[in-house]
Amino acid sequence: MTHVSRTALVTGASGGIGTAIVERLAADGFGLAIHYAGNRDRAEQVADLARRHDVPTVVVGADVADEAAVAAMFDEVEEALGGLDVLVHTAGVMKLSPLADLDLDELDAMHRTNVRGTFVVNREAARRVRRGGAIVNFSSSVVRLALPTYAAYAATKGAVDAMTMILAKELRGRDVTVNAVAPGPTATPLFLEGKPQEAVDSLAAMAPLERLGRPEDIAETVAHLAGPARWTNGQVLYVNGGIA
Template identity: 75%
Template sequence: MTTAQTTRVALVTGGSGGIGRAVAERLGADGFAVAVHYAGNAERAKEAAAAVEAAGGRSLVVGGYVADEQAVAAMFDEVEQAFGGIDVVVHTAGIMLLAPLAELDLDDFDRMHRTNVRGTIVVAREAAGRVRTGGAIVTFSSSVVKLALPTYAGYAASKGAVDAITMILAKELRGRDVTVNAVAPGPTATPLFLEGKPQEAVDRLASMPPLERLGEPADIAEAVAFLAGPARWVNGQVLYVNGGVA
């Protein structure tokens, strides 16, 4: 861990595992100082931070629930104090609870809405006031918004809200030279995606893309690195990163 200022600084929410960790490692390899956020597992966050440093970046571990505005503000304060500012915010934190709509537990839906929608609003609102000129905000949507897969109604609804938030914020930041985009992964081999799915279902989903495999977290991190770095003329977009699933 270091408290020195570096050229570019990224905050990755949900950076302790899955896609978030891959994003943190990739940005570290690109020379970023990366703040790895976690909500519940500090040890995994420390492991991810060590991986960032092994990749060549600097690291910091920060915690807090993304839907809690005070915790998020404190988290941003900590990153700014450690690294001198924030250039990129990547908001990967989210939860997925699946059920047919007729059987959807409304408490589960409320949990997803609070984390996925309110959490995105809280993090994006804080990022909008803090990201430096030339920076980027990257939210996380999902390809299921357009794929309309059974059992995904509640989750897809929460991610459709992320699409709207992202496109509107991009317009609201006119004149700031800050891009705002969403990444919408398809089926990706993460613990969040694989949990509770029989192998038959996994195989069926892996066969959907023309490339005939599940995505890997590194595939998604590649797209995030593009939006966080060279993609200065991509703004207000939802980038589908799914191997060609349509």
């Protein structure tokens, strides 16, 4: 087993972007804690990808909105990896609907995972991430693009932006950076599922680079924030190929 000097917890690691982040950080030599909410088998598959890089790897489960479960998860991560340097919080849910038609139960469910969940996980990370570490949250380009049917989801991600910028200031003196990554349309299985080819082509054409993002594109930015980007702090980075 390779000796590692830095460790990372990736929430929502079973998704397309989360998996790419795990693979990239493992390749960069991070010890990895791979979080799941419901599907441990899928998380174990992602863990196997990390283990190919001969880094310490642990699989941990928790409801991100449950503060007791999250505290227990961080305890498990610290015990397994010897401490925590980086949190990458990708866990989130998305339901789309025009505002006038949205089922308020779906609004509450998104708020619980995306807002409360981010708050709970960030609160624990703020208490535990070691000096020289980083907290990387996940926002979305739809906050700025203001696309129809995204009102409730974008509102939850606007809350993530606010938390990120404020927490960066609250950690003054800790040498811990706090930033958010805001992807645009990215070619994950979940994103592509059920979309007609014309819709995919239209979304791909939005960027001046004339393609969808790839999970690896997002992972590259996360790796930068997790490692060398010590002077980037309190920012929301729009990683979307130049969509205005």
